[in-house]
Amino acid sequence: MHIALTYDLKEDYLARGFAPEMAAEFDSLETINALAETIMRLGHAVTRIGNYAALADWLALGQRPDLVFNICEGEQGLGREARVPALLETVQIPFVFSDVAVLTLALHKGLSKLAVRGLGLATTDFYQVESLASLDRLIAGTVPLSFPLFVKPVAEGTSKGIDGLSRIDTADRLYQRCSELLERFRQPVLIERYLPGREFTVGIVGTGAKARVVGIMEIVFAHEDTASIYSYAAKFVDNSSWIRYQVPEPEICQTLSEAALKIWRGFGCRDGGRIDFREDEAGVLQFLEINPLAGLNPDYGDLPIICKLAGLNYDELVGAILASAIERLEEQHVLV
Ligand SMILES: Nc1ncnc2c1ncn2[C@@H]1O[C@H](COP(=O)(O)OP(=O)(O)OP(=O)(O)O)[C@@H](O)[C@H]1O
Ligand SMILES: [Mg+2]
Structure with missing residues (x-):
């Protein structure tokens, strides 16, 4: 299959003068290399495209891949994650991960919380x-x-x-x-x-009835209070002295899996992502937020870390995400 890879390269935005925190969501060359190499190892031809503008230029040349593997986070605005999917939906080129409606809803934490409440699950006022x-x-x-x-x-x-x-x-x-x-x-x-309790993130692969939890990890903080926040700094510096990742006990995994799958299916998320939870003062699990475009850096991306803890390597994770996309597209007769 000919797969086009779309992404926002962090270095490009830093070169344009973005401060490191403002470019934090964009992907490093390391992540893009890892992803491209894995997709090729899985037997596909990969064309590296780049961001929205690069995709628009490429399509204007009359190019048309079988599938787009899109990890563009987008630049500015509440609809930014949906921009590349919106273009692809317009020209009817299939892509991996969730559609425009889901990406827009999920980026907005307030609206996502309202939707989660509508599904009957707990999230704070x-x-x-x-x-x-x-x-x-x-x-x-x-x-x-x-x-x-x-x-x-x-x-x-x-x-x-x-x-x-x-x-x-x-x-x-x-x-x-x-x-x-x-x-x-x-x-x-x-x-x-403020939720003072334990924190978990649930990794999911698949779509609809075929969605499954691939792993769950607890983020364990060495110190209480202000240090028990999975902060921007914690995600980018060596955090090994104050953060530990572990698989929680089976009972809580069961509760988390049920809640996460209900949310995943209720939102209509596709192919792969993560949902974050934290306990309140009474130990009740509260939904924090949903990530239908989860970071895929093989070393520090939370979804790859979850998979590593669950005994699934990076190729298996990317392979499962791609398999989900290909299967649902075949079912809809979009790919033949
Ligand atoms: N209400 C809360 N009470 C306590 N801690 C919180 C709360 N909301 C967020 N946090 C802390 O802040 C971290 C980041 O919050 P959140 O997951 O909403 O942000 P994010 O930037 O979308 O994360 P991601 O990198 O997963 O996309 C959480 O992992 C958690 O440690
Ligand atoms: Mg989060």
């Missing part, structure tokens, strides 16, 4: 503030804010905007943090209850 004026109204309002709270940009990944100070204990700090995030990320800020 939240507020969304678009401006300091809406924060003023919230603080002055009749609903009491109960600290500690957790504050993050509504639609970022890779823990952008999240650090040891994301846990908020006072109205002053809330005001300060929200203004910083509104200014820095130019998007609404999500305010929710």
Whole structure:
């Protein structure tokens, strides 16, 4: 099969002047090399395309692959992850991973939480503030804010905007943090209850009834409180002295699997991804967020780490993702 690989190369954005945190979600050459080499080892021909603009130029030359393996995170805006899929849907070229509607919903943590509630699963109450004026109204309002709270940009990944100070204990700090995030990320800020309990992430491969959990990992923090946040720094520096990954006990894995598959299928996610959960003060599992475009760096991507812990190597993971895409497309007679 001729597979085109679309991606946002981190180095390109750094060269354009993006600060490292702003380019954090984009993929390194290392990730793209690993992915391309694996897809070729699986017996396919790979054309490396690049980002949305490169894809548009390539298609304008009349090129047409059998399938696109798309990991573009997109640049700016709440619909950015869906931009390449939208182009591919328009020109009717099949692609790996979820469709436009799912990618747009999942990038928005507030709307995702509402959808998860609609599916009957637990996720904390939240507020969304678009401006300091809406924060003023919230603080002055009749609903009491109960600290500690957790504050993050509504639609970022890779823990952008999240650090040891994301846990908020006072109205002053809330005001300060929200203004910083509104200014820095130019998007609404999500305010929710701080969840002090254990943290898990569930890896899923497949689509619909054929979706399955490939592994679950617990992120174990060596220190409590501010250090027990899977922050931006934790995902990019050597975190081995303060974070450990482990497979949790079977009982909790069962509960997590059921919840994750219900959400995965309820959203209509396809081929592969991850769902994050954390326990509240009473030990109840709360949905945090869903990642239908999970990072695929073979060494530090959470989905590859989950698979490693479960005894599945990188080729097997990518092979299973591709197999899911090919199978569903064959079923729809899109690929013959
Ligand atoms: N309400 C909360 N209470 C406590 N910790 C939280 C809360 N929300 C997020 N966190 C911490 O911040 C981390 C990052 O949050 P979240 O998963 O929403 O961000 P992300 O940038 O989308 O992550 P990813 O890299 O998985 O895409 C979580 O893994 C968790 O450690
Ligand atoms: Mg997360």
